[in-house]
Amino acid sequence: MTELLARPVIYEVNTTTWLNGLSRAAGRTVTLGDVPAAAWDAITRPGIDAVWLMGVWERSKVGLTLVDESIRESFEQALPDLHDDDVVGSPYCVRRYVVEEALGGPEGLAAARSALADRGVLLVLDYVPNHVAPDHPWVLETPEAFVRGDLEDLAADPKAWLAVGDQIIARGRDPYFPPWPDVLQLNAFSTAARAAAVRTLSDIADQCDGIRCDMAMLPTNDVFAKTWGDRVGPAPAEDFWPTVLPALRALHPGTVLIAEAYWDLEWELQQQGFDYCYDKRLYDRVIGLDPSAVRDHLSAAVDYQNHLMRFLENHDEPRVANELPNDAERAAAVVLATLPGATLWQEGQFEGRRTRPPVFLRRAPDEPIDHELAAWYDELVFTIAAEQVRTGTWTLAEPYGWPDNHSHRNLLAWSWTPARGRRYLIVVNLSATPSQARVPLPWSDLRGRSHQLTELLNKQTYHREGDELAAEGLFVSLPPWHHHLFAIE
Numbered sequence: 001m002t003e004l005l006a007r008p009v010i011y012e013v014n015t016t017t018w019l020n021g022l023s024r025a026a027g028r029t030v031t032l033g034d035v036p037a038a039a040w041d042a043i044t045r046p047g048i049d050a051v052w053l054m055g056v057w058e059r060s061k062v063g064l065t066l067v068d069e070s071i072r073e074s075f076e077q078a079l080p081d082l083h084d085d086d087v088v089g090s091p092y093c094v095r096r097y098v099v100e101e102a103l104g105g106p107e108g109l110a111a112a113r114s115a116l117a118d119r120g121v122l123l124v125l126d127y128v129p130n131h132v133a134p135d136h137p138w139v140l141e142t143p144e145a146f147v148r149g150d151l152e153d154l155a156a157d158p159k160a161w162l163a164v165g166d167q168i169i170a171r172g173r174d175p176y177f178p179p180w181p182d183v184l185q186l187n188a189f190s191t192a193a194r195a196a197a198v199r200t201l202s203d204i205a206d207q208c209d210g211i212r213c214d215m216a217m218l219p220t221n222d223v224f225a226k227t228w229g230d231r232v233g234p235a236p237a238e239d240f241w242p243t244v245l246p247a248l249r250a251l252h253p254g255t256v257l258i259a260e261a262y263w264d265l266e267w268e269l270q271q272q273g274f275d276y277c278y279d280k281r282l283y284d285r286v287i288g289l290d291p292s293a294v295r296d297h298l299s300a301a302v303d304y305q306n307h308l309m310r311f312l313e314n315h316d317e318p319r320v321a322n323e324l325p326n327d328a329e330r331a332a333a334v335v336l337a338t339l340p341g342a343t344l345w346q347e348g349q350f351e352g353r354r355t356r357p358p359v360f361l362r363r364a365p366d367e368p369i370d371h372e373l374a375a376w377y378d379e380l381v382f383t384i385a386a387e388q389v390r391t392g393t394w395t396l397a398e399p400y401g402w403p404d405n406h407s408h409r410n411l412l413a414w415s416w417t418p419a420r421g422r423r424y425l426i427v428v429n430l431s432a433t434p435s436q437a438r439v440p441l442p443w444s445d446l447r448g449r450s451h452q453l454t455e456l457l458n459k460q461t462y463h464r465e466g467d468e469l470a471a472e473g474l475f476v477s478l479p480p481w482h483h484h485l486f487a488i489e
Contacts, residue, residue, distance in 0.1 A: 059095060074358050093132075205252035291411065410435040
Protein backbone atom coordinates (compact mmCIF):
# COMPACT_ATOMS: atom_id res chain seq x y z
CA MET A 1 0.00 0.00 0.00
CA THR A 2 1.34 3.45 -0.85
CA GLU A 3 1.79 6.06 1.85
CA LEU A 4 -1.27 7.94 0.57
CA LEU A 5 -3.44 4.82 0.65
CA ALA A 6 -2.10 4.15 4.13
CA ARG A 7 -4.21 7.21 5.08
CA PRO A 8 -7.25 6.68 2.84
CA VAL A 9 -10.14 9.08 2.42
CA ILE A 10 -13.36 7.04 2.27
CA TYR A 11 -16.76 8.26 1.06
CA GLU A 12 -19.80 6.43 2.41
CA VAL A 13 -22.82 6.07 0.12
CA ASN A 14 -26.20 4.68 1.15
CA THR A 15 -26.48 2.53 -1.96
CA THR A 16 -30.25 2.13 -1.95
CA THR A 17 -31.17 5.80 -1.47
CA TRP A 18 -28.41 6.90 -3.86
CA LEU A 19 -29.66 4.66 -6.68
CA ASN A 20 -33.24 5.69 -5.96
CA GLY A 21 -32.27 9.35 -6.31
CA LEU A 22 -30.46 8.64 -9.57
CA SER A 23 -33.47 6.70 -10.84
CA ARG A 24 -35.88 9.53 -10.10
CA ALA A 25 -33.57 12.03 -11.77
CA ALA A 26 -33.15 9.83 -14.87
CA GLY A 27 -36.80 8.78 -15.16
CA ARG A 28 -35.72 5.15 -15.28
CA THR A 29 -34.45 2.45 -12.95
CA VAL A 30 -30.74 2.88 -12.32
CA THR A 31 -28.80 -0.06 -10.88
CA LEU A 32 -25.15 -0.50 -9.96
CA GLY A 33 -24.60 -1.90 -13.43
CA ASP A 34 -25.66 1.22 -15.32
CA VAL A 35 -24.88 4.21 -13.12
CA PRO A 36 -24.18 7.25 -15.35
CA ALA A 37 -20.52 8.23 -15.54
CA ALA A 38 -21.32 11.67 -14.14
CA ALA A 39 -22.78 10.07 -11.00
CA TRP A 40 -19.62 8.03 -10.45
CA ASP A 41 -17.57 11.17 -10.99
CA ALA A 42 -19.62 13.01 -8.36
CA ILE A 43 -18.82 10.51 -5.60
CA THR A 44 -15.20 10.00 -6.66
CA ARG A 45 -14.25 13.66 -6.66
CA PRO A 46 -10.51 14.37 -6.42
CA GLY A 47 -9.21 13.41 -2.99
CA ILE A 48 -11.47 10.38 -2.49
CA ASP A 49 -9.54 7.10 -2.32
CA ALA A 50 -12.37 4.63 -1.65
CA VAL A 51 -16.17 4.47 -1.84
CA TRP A 52 -18.08 2.47 0.77
CA LEU A 53 -21.27 1.20 -0.86
CA MET A 54 -23.25 0.67 2.32
CA GLY A 55 -26.09 -1.84 2.14
CA VAL A 56 -25.70 -3.91 -1.02
CA TRP A 57 -26.54 -7.35 0.40
CA GLU A 58 -29.91 -9.10 0.17
CA ARG A 59 -32.24 -7.84 2.89
CA SER A 60 -34.71 -9.99 4.78
CA LYS A 61 -38.45 -9.48 4.33
CA VAL A 62 -39.01 -11.77 7.31
CA GLY A 63 -36.81 -9.54 9.46
CA LEU A 64 -38.80 -6.51 8.37
CA THR A 65 -42.00 -8.03 9.82
CA LEU A 66 -40.32 -8.22 13.23
CA VAL A 67 -39.34 -4.55 13.49
CA ASP A 68 -40.97 -2.81 16.44
CA GLU A 69 -43.23 0.22 16.28
CA SER A 70 -40.66 2.70 17.57
CA ILE A 71 -38.44 1.98 14.57
CA ARG A 72 -41.37 2.28 12.19
CA GLU A 73 -42.22 5.68 13.65
CA SER A 74 -38.74 6.89 12.68
CA PHE A 75 -39.55 6.17 9.02
CA GLU A 76 -42.30 8.80 8.85
CA GLN A 77 -40.24 11.26 10.87
CA ALA A 78 -37.54 11.12 8.22
CA LEU A 79 -39.90 10.83 5.25
CA PRO A 80 -43.28 12.49 5.92
CA ASP A 81 -44.66 11.34 2.54
CA LEU A 82 -43.68 7.73 3.24
CA HIS A 83 -45.10 5.05 0.94
CA ASP A 84 -45.19 1.33 1.65
CA ASP A 85 -42.63 0.59 -1.06
CA ASP A 86 -40.16 3.01 0.53
CA VAL A 87 -39.54 0.49 3.33
CA VAL A 88 -37.20 -2.25 2.09
CA GLY A 89 -35.67 -3.62 5.30
CA SER A 90 -32.40 -3.24 7.14
CA PRO A 91 -29.11 -3.80 5.31
CA TYR A 92 -27.82 -5.22 8.59
CA CYS A 93 -30.51 -7.89 8.63
CA VAL A 94 -28.73 -9.90 5.95
CA ARG A 95 -30.62 -12.77 4.33
CA ARG A 96 -27.73 -13.68 2.04
CA TYR A 97 -24.38 -12.14 1.21
CA VAL A 98 -25.48 -11.76 -2.38
CA VAL A 99 -26.08 -8.36 -3.96
CA GLU A 100 -29.79 -7.44 -4.12
CA GLU A 101 -31.18 -8.01 -7.60
CA ALA A 102 -32.98 -4.67 -7.33
CA LEU A 103 -29.57 -3.02 -6.96
CA GLY A 104 -28.11 -4.85 -9.97
CA GLY A 105 -27.09 -8.21 -8.52
CA PRO A 106 -23.51 -9.53 -8.53
CA GLU A 107 -22.99 -8.41 -12.13
CA GLY A 108 -23.99 -4.88 -11.24
CA LEU A 109 -21.56 -4.82 -8.32
CA ALA A 110 -18.76 -6.05 -10.58
CA ALA A 111 -19.54 -3.23 -13.01
CA ALA A 112 -19.52 -0.74 -10.14
CA ARG A 113 -16.16 -1.97 -8.92
CA SER A 114 -14.79 -1.64 -12.44
CA ALA A 115 -16.15 1.91 -12.77
CA LEU A 116 -14.49 2.86 -9.48
CA ALA A 117 -11.22 1.19 -10.45
CA ASP A 118 -11.20 3.15 -13.72
CA ARG A 119 -11.16 6.26 -11.53
CA GLY A 120 -8.43 4.94 -9.24
CA VAL A 121 -10.88 4.42 -6.38
CA LEU A 122 -11.26 1.34 -4.16
CA LEU A 123 -14.55 -0.34 -3.21
CA VAL A 124 -15.52 -1.04 0.42
CA LEU A 125 -18.42 -3.32 1.43
CA ASP A 126 -20.03 -4.42 4.72
CA TYR A 127 -19.85 -7.59 6.78
CA VAL A 128 -21.93 -8.24 9.91
CA PRO A 129 -20.17 -10.73 12.22
CA ASN A 130 -22.68 -10.74 15.07
CA HIS A 131 -25.98 -11.78 13.53
CA VAL A 132 -27.98 -12.73 10.43
CA ALA A 133 -31.62 -12.61 9.36
CA PRO A 134 -34.11 -15.26 10.57
CA ASP A 135 -34.33 -16.65 7.03
CA HIS A 136 -30.58 -16.80 6.39
CA PRO A 137 -29.59 -20.24 4.96
CA TRP A 138 -27.31 -20.92 7.95
CA VAL A 139 -30.36 -21.35 10.20
CA LEU A 140 -31.11 -24.64 8.46
CA GLU A 141 -27.66 -25.54 7.16
CA THR A 142 -25.52 -24.74 10.23
CA PRO A 143 -27.76 -24.47 13.31
CA GLU A 144 -24.77 -25.04 15.61
CA ALA A 145 -23.47 -21.60 14.56
CA PHE A 146 -26.18 -19.87 16.63
CA VAL A 147 -26.90 -19.20 20.29
CA ARG A 148 -29.72 -21.64 20.90
CA GLY A 149 -32.33 -21.99 23.60
CA ASP A 150 -35.53 -23.89 24.32
CA LEU A 151 -39.24 -23.33 24.82
CA GLU A 152 -38.68 -22.26 28.42
CA ASP A 153 -36.36 -19.49 27.26
CA LEU A 154 -38.92 -18.33 24.70
CA ALA A 155 -41.73 -18.32 27.26
CA ALA A 156 -39.64 -16.48 29.84
CA ASP A 157 -38.39 -13.76 27.49
CA PRO A 158 -40.04 -13.70 24.04
CA LYS A 159 -38.27 -10.46 23.15
CA ALA A 160 -34.89 -12.16 23.53
CA TRP A 161 -35.67 -15.40 21.69
CA LEU A 162 -37.33 -16.34 18.43
CA ALA A 163 -38.90 -19.57 17.23
CA VAL A 164 -37.63 -20.43 13.76
CA GLY A 165 -39.21 -23.66 12.61
CA ASP A 166 -38.54 -26.14 15.41
CA GLN A 167 -35.55 -24.17 16.72
CA ILE A 168 -35.42 -21.53 19.45
CA ILE A 169 -32.63 -19.06 18.68
CA ALA A 170 -31.47 -15.96 20.53
CA ARG A 171 -32.10 -12.59 18.95
CA GLY A 172 -28.94 -10.58 18.29
CA ARG A 173 -27.79 -8.16 20.95
CA ASP A 174 -24.91 -6.34 22.59
CA PRO A 175 -24.30 -6.35 26.36
CA TYR A 176 -25.79 -2.90 27.05
CA PHE A 177 -29.09 -2.75 25.15
CA PRO A 178 -32.20 -4.88 24.60
CA PRO A 179 -32.05 -7.42 21.78
CA TRP A 180 -32.57 -6.36 18.18
CA PRO A 181 -35.94 -7.83 17.17
CA ASP A 182 -35.16 -8.75 13.56
CA VAL A 183 -31.90 -10.73 13.72
CA LEU A 184 -30.54 -14.02 15.10
CA GLN A 185 -27.43 -14.22 17.27
CA LEU A 186 -24.39 -16.07 15.95
CA ASN A 187 -22.32 -17.92 18.52
CA ALA A 188 -18.84 -16.41 18.20
CA PHE A 189 -17.42 -19.22 20.34
CA SER A 190 -18.58 -21.96 17.96
CA THR A 191 -16.24 -23.50 15.44
CA ALA A 192 -19.06 -23.52 12.89
CA ALA A 193 -19.66 -19.77 13.19
CA ARG A 194 -15.96 -19.01 12.85
CA ALA A 195 -15.63 -21.21 9.78
CA ALA A 196 -18.70 -19.54 8.25
CA ALA A 197 -17.15 -16.14 8.94
CA VAL A 198 -13.97 -17.09 7.05
CA ARG A 199 -15.97 -18.32 4.06
CA THR A 200 -18.18 -15.24 4.00
CA LEU A 201 -15.36 -12.75 4.39
CA SER A 202 -13.39 -14.47 1.64
CA ASP A 203 -16.39 -14.34 -0.67
CA ILE A 204 -16.91 -10.64 0.07
CA ALA A 205 -13.20 -9.96 -0.48
CA ASP A 206 -13.52 -11.51 -3.94
CA GLN A 207 -15.89 -8.65 -4.79
CA CYS A 208 -14.21 -5.58 -3.27
CA ASP A 209 -11.03 -4.01 -1.95
CA GLY A 210 -12.01 -3.32 1.65
CA ILE A 211 -14.46 -4.67 4.24
CA ARG A 212 -16.09 -2.68 7.01
CA CYS A 213 -17.00 -5.05 9.86
CA ASP A 214 -20.12 -3.96 11.72
CA MET A 215 -19.84 -3.75 15.55
CA ALA A 216 -16.54 -5.64 15.37
CA MET A 217 -16.04 -5.75 19.14
CA LEU A 218 -19.14 -7.90 19.77
CA PRO A 219 -17.65 -11.31 18.79
CA THR A 220 -14.41 -10.78 20.73
CA ASN A 221 -14.02 -13.30 23.54
CA ASP A 222 -14.32 -10.82 26.40
CA VAL A 223 -17.35 -8.97 25.06
CA PHE A 224 -19.13 -12.10 23.90
CA ALA A 225 -18.62 -13.79 27.26
CA LYS A 226 -19.93 -10.69 29.04
CA THR A 227 -22.99 -10.65 26.79
CA TRP A 228 -23.92 -14.33 26.98
CA GLY A 229 -22.23 -15.75 30.10
CA ASP A 230 -22.83 -19.43 30.82
CA ARG A 231 -25.24 -19.67 27.92
CA VAL A 232 -22.33 -20.20 25.47
CA GLY A 233 -19.83 -21.98 27.70
CA PRO A 234 -16.11 -21.19 28.10
CA ALA A 235 -14.32 -19.01 25.59
CA PRO A 236 -12.03 -20.70 23.07
CA ALA A 237 -8.31 -20.36 23.65
CA GLU A 238 -7.96 -18.06 20.65
CA ASP A 239 -10.05 -14.95 20.13
CA PHE A 240 -12.52 -14.59 17.25
CA TRP A 241 -10.67 -12.20 14.95
CA PRO A 242 -7.18 -13.75 15.39
CA THR A 243 -8.82 -17.00 14.28
CA VAL A 244 -10.75 -15.56 11.35
CA LEU A 245 -8.59 -12.80 9.89
CA PRO A 246 -5.36 -14.76 9.25
CA ALA A 247 -7.39 -17.24 7.20
CA LEU A 248 -8.83 -14.35 5.22
CA ARG A 249 -5.41 -12.70 4.81
CA ALA A 250 -3.97 -15.94 3.43
CA LEU A 251 -6.44 -15.69 0.54
CA HIS A 252 -6.72 -11.89 0.25
CA PRO A 253 -3.62 -10.27 1.73
CA GLY A 254 -4.40 -6.83 0.31
CA THR A 255 -7.96 -6.43 1.61
CA VAL A 256 -8.34 -3.34 3.82
CA LEU A 257 -10.17 -4.25 7.05
CA ILE A 258 -12.16 -1.64 8.98
CA ALA A 259 -13.67 -2.24 12.40
CA GLU A 260 -16.68 -0.37 13.69
CA ALA A 261 -15.40 -0.18 17.27
CA TYR A 262 -16.58 1.33 20.54
CA TRP A 263 -15.93 1.04 24.29
CA ASP A 264 -12.22 1.90 23.99
CA LEU A 265 -11.45 -1.38 22.23
CA GLU A 266 -9.79 0.24 19.23
CA TRP A 267 -6.23 -0.70 20.23
CA GLU A 268 -7.23 -4.28 20.96
CA LEU A 269 -8.91 -4.65 17.57
CA GLN A 270 -5.91 -3.13 15.84
CA GLN A 271 -3.77 -5.77 17.50
CA GLN A 272 -6.22 -8.45 16.37
CA GLY A 273 -5.69 -7.61 12.71
CA PHE A 274 -7.76 -4.58 11.65
CA ASP A 275 -6.19 -1.87 9.54
CA TYR A 276 -8.52 0.87 10.83
CA CYS A 277 -10.95 1.25 13.72
CA TYR A 278 -13.65 3.86 14.22
CA ASP A 279 -12.46 6.77 16.37
CA LYS A 280 -15.69 7.39 18.27
CA ARG A 281 -13.90 9.06 21.16
CA LEU A 282 -12.52 11.76 18.87
CA TYR A 283 -15.96 12.16 17.28
CA ASP A 284 -17.56 12.79 20.66
CA ARG A 285 -14.91 15.31 21.66
CA VAL A 286 -14.96 17.22 18.39
CA ILE A 287 -18.75 17.34 18.24
CA GLY A 288 -18.64 18.45 21.87
CA LEU A 289 -16.33 21.32 20.81
CA ASP A 290 -13.87 20.45 23.57
CA PRO A 291 -10.41 21.42 22.30
CA SER A 292 -8.64 20.33 25.49
CA ALA A 293 -10.18 16.86 25.29
CA VAL A 294 -9.34 16.65 21.59
CA ARG A 295 -5.73 17.60 22.31
CA ASP A 296 -5.50 14.97 25.05
CA HIS A 297 -6.85 12.35 22.67
CA LEU A 298 -4.34 13.32 19.98
CA SER A 299 -1.44 12.92 22.38
CA ALA A 300 -1.71 9.13 21.94
CA ALA A 301 1.04 7.30 20.08
CA VAL A 302 1.13 8.07 16.36
CA ASP A 303 1.19 4.37 15.43
CA TYR A 304 -2.15 3.97 17.20
CA GLN A 305 -3.57 7.03 15.48
CA ASN A 306 -2.40 5.82 12.08
CA HIS A 307 -4.96 3.01 12.40
CA LEU A 308 -7.99 5.06 13.45
CA MET A 309 -10.79 6.22 11.15
CA ARG A 310 -11.98 9.76 11.83
CA PHE A 311 -15.48 11.02 10.99
CA LEU A 312 -17.99 13.78 11.68
CA GLU A 313 -20.97 11.68 10.67
CA ASN A 314 -21.92 8.29 9.28
CA HIS A 315 -25.20 6.42 8.85
CA ASP A 316 -25.36 5.73 12.62
CA GLU A 317 -24.61 9.29 13.78
CA PRO A 318 -26.68 12.49 13.42
CA ARG A 319 -26.05 14.76 10.48
CA VAL A 320 -23.28 17.15 11.47
CA ALA A 321 -25.28 20.07 10.03
CA ASN A 322 -27.73 19.52 12.90
CA GLU A 323 -24.98 19.18 15.50
CA LEU A 324 -22.73 22.15 14.76
CA PRO A 325 -23.13 25.69 13.40
CA ASN A 326 -21.79 26.09 9.89
CA ASP A 327 -18.51 27.78 10.88
CA ALA A 328 -17.91 25.26 13.66
CA GLU A 329 -18.50 22.42 11.22
CA ARG A 330 -15.83 23.79 8.92
CA ALA A 331 -13.35 24.04 11.78
CA ALA A 332 -14.15 20.46 12.82
CA ALA A 333 -13.79 19.28 9.21
CA VAL A 334 -10.29 20.78 8.97
CA VAL A 335 -9.39 18.89 12.15
CA LEU A 336 -10.66 15.57 10.79
CA ALA A 337 -9.20 16.06 7.32
CA THR A 338 -5.63 16.72 8.45
CA LEU A 339 -5.03 14.01 11.05
CA PRO A 340 -3.22 10.70 10.62
CA GLY A 341 -5.31 7.60 9.99
CA ALA A 342 -8.28 7.17 7.65
CA THR A 343 -10.89 9.86 7.01
CA LEU A 344 -14.57 9.06 6.47
CA TRP A 345 -17.02 11.43 4.78
CA GLN A 346 -20.67 10.61 4.21
CA GLU A 347 -22.80 11.26 1.15
CA GLY A 348 -24.80 14.43 1.76
CA GLN A 349 -22.42 15.80 4.38
CA PHE A 350 -20.73 18.15 1.93
CA GLU A 351 -24.09 19.49 0.75
CA GLY A 352 -25.33 20.23 4.27
CA ARG A 353 -28.10 17.64 4.42
CA ARG A 354 -29.90 17.49 7.75
CA THR A 355 -32.04 14.35 7.50
CA ARG A 356 -30.51 10.99 8.33
CA PRO A 357 -32.83 8.45 6.67
CA PRO A 358 -33.24 5.19 8.60
CA VAL A 359 -31.31 2.47 6.82
CA PHE A 360 -34.59 0.61 6.25
CA LEU A 361 -35.67 3.15 3.63
CA ARG A 362 -34.90 3.22 -0.08
CA ARG A 363 -35.76 6.90 -0.47
CA ALA A 364 -34.33 9.99 1.19
CA PRO A 365 -36.25 13.28 1.38
CA ASP A 366 -35.43 16.04 -1.06
CA GLU A 367 -33.39 18.75 0.64
CA PRO A 368 -31.88 22.03 -0.51
CA ILE A 369 -28.16 21.96 -1.26
CA ASP A 370 -25.79 24.32 0.51
CA HIS A 371 -23.72 25.06 -2.59
CA GLU A 372 -21.25 27.27 -0.72
CA LEU A 373 -20.54 24.56 1.84
CA ALA A 374 -20.24 21.92 -0.89
CA ALA A 375 -17.71 24.01 -2.79
CA TRP A 376 -15.73 24.56 0.41
CA TYR A 377 -15.62 20.82 1.18
CA ASP A 378 -14.58 20.06 -2.39
CA GLU A 379 -11.69 22.50 -2.10
CA LEU A 380 -10.65 21.14 1.30
CA VAL A 381 -10.61 17.49 0.20
CA PHE A 382 -8.97 18.27 -3.13
CA THR A 383 -6.31 20.55 -1.65
CA ILE A 384 -5.20 18.11 1.03
CA ALA A 385 -4.87 15.36 -1.57
CA ALA A 386 -3.24 17.50 -4.26
CA GLU A 387 -0.72 18.95 -1.82
CA GLN A 388 -0.17 15.53 -0.22
CA VAL A 389 -0.49 17.24 3.14
CA ARG A 390 -0.81 13.99 5.10
CA THR A 391 2.57 12.53 4.20
CA GLY A 392 5.73 12.14 6.21
CA THR A 393 5.86 12.72 9.95
CA TRP A 394 2.89 14.07 11.93
CA THR A 395 3.68 16.06 15.08
CA LEU A 396 1.22 17.44 17.62
CA ALA A 397 2.05 21.00 18.72
CA GLU A 398 1.38 22.63 22.10
CA PRO A 399 0.25 26.24 21.62
CA TYR A 400 1.10 28.49 24.55
CA GLY A 401 -0.13 31.86 25.69
CA TRP A 402 0.48 34.57 28.27
CA PRO A 403 -0.46 35.12 31.93
CA ASP A 404 -3.30 37.46 30.99
CA ASN A 405 -4.50 35.48 27.96
CA HIS A 406 -5.41 31.82 28.17
CA SER A 407 -7.23 31.66 24.85
CA HIS A 408 -4.45 29.44 23.49
CA ARG A 409 -6.33 26.56 25.10
CA ASN A 410 -8.94 26.88 22.34
CA LEU A 411 -6.39 26.18 19.63
CA LEU A 412 -5.40 22.84 18.14
CA ALA A 413 -2.20 22.60 16.12
CA TRP A 414 -0.04 20.01 14.37
CA SER A 415 2.38 19.72 11.49
CA TRP A 416 3.28 17.34 8.70
CA THR A 417 6.89 16.98 7.60
CA PRO A 418 7.42 15.07 4.34
CA ALA A 419 10.79 13.66 3.35
CA ARG A 420 11.20 16.54 0.90
CA GLY A 421 9.32 19.56 -0.32
CA ARG A 422 6.97 21.87 1.53
CA ARG A 423 6.02 21.39 5.15
CA TYR A 424 2.52 21.92 6.52
CA LEU A 425 1.14 23.51 9.66
CA ILE A 426 -2.50 23.28 10.72
CA VAL A 427 -3.97 25.50 13.45
CA VAL A 428 -7.70 25.41 14.29
CA ASN A 429 -9.67 27.59 16.69
CA LEU A 430 -12.27 25.08 17.92
CA SER A 431 -14.21 27.68 19.89
CA ALA A 432 -16.53 30.66 19.67
CA THR A 433 -13.86 32.92 21.22
CA PRO A 434 -11.14 34.88 19.41
CA SER A 435 -7.89 33.15 20.34
CA GLN A 436 -4.19 33.92 20.23
CA ALA A 437 -1.10 31.82 20.83
CA ARG A 438 2.44 31.00 19.92
CA VAL A 439 2.71 27.67 18.13
CA PRO A 440 6.09 25.92 18.56
CA LEU A 441 7.38 24.36 15.36
CA PRO A 442 9.27 21.04 15.24
CA TRP A 443 11.84 22.04 12.61
CA SER A 444 15.44 22.68 13.70
CA ASP A 445 16.59 24.32 10.44
CA LEU A 446 14.44 27.46 10.47
CA ARG A 447 17.07 29.95 11.60
CA GLY A 448 18.96 32.31 9.36
CA ARG A 449 16.41 32.98 6.64
CA SER A 450 12.89 34.17 5.91
CA HIS A 451 10.08 31.68 5.29
CA GLN A 452 6.93 32.04 3.21
CA LEU A 453 3.69 30.71 4.68
CA THR A 454 0.89 30.15 2.17
CA GLU A 455 -2.73 29.65 3.19
CA LEU A 456 -3.74 26.72 1.02
CA LEU A 457 -7.46 27.49 1.02
CA ASN A 458 -7.35 31.20 0.26
CA LYS A 459 -3.83 31.57 -1.20
CA GLN A 460 -2.81 34.43 1.11
CA THR A 461 0.91 34.53 1.83
CA TYR A 462 2.92 35.71 4.83
CA HIS A 463 6.64 36.03 5.47
CA ARG A 464 8.17 35.28 8.84
CA GLU A 465 11.76 35.30 10.04
CA GLY A 466 13.18 31.89 10.85
CA ASP A 467 15.01 33.07 13.98
CA GLU A 468 11.72 34.17 15.55
CA LEU A 469 9.91 31.01 14.45
CA ALA A 470 12.65 28.83 15.94
CA ALA A 471 12.88 30.75 19.20
CA GLU A 472 9.26 31.59 19.97
CA GLY A 473 7.10 29.73 17.48
CA LEU A 474 4.54 31.20 15.09
CA PHE A 475 2.24 33.86 16.49
CA VAL A 476 -1.38 33.21 15.47
CA SER A 477 -4.57 35.15 16.12
CA LEU A 478 -7.71 33.42 14.93
CA PRO A 479 -11.35 34.60 15.03
CA PRO A 480 -13.96 32.11 16.29
CA TRP A 481 -13.97 28.81 14.34
CA HIS A 482 -11.23 29.98 11.96
CA HIS A 483 -8.18 27.98 10.95
CA HIS A 484 -4.83 28.08 9.22
CA LEU A 485 -3.78 25.44 6.71
CA PHE A 486 -0.25 26.63 5.94
CA ALA A 487 2.28 25.35 3.44
CA ILE A 488 5.72 26.47 4.54
CA GLU A 489 8.38 26.88 1.87
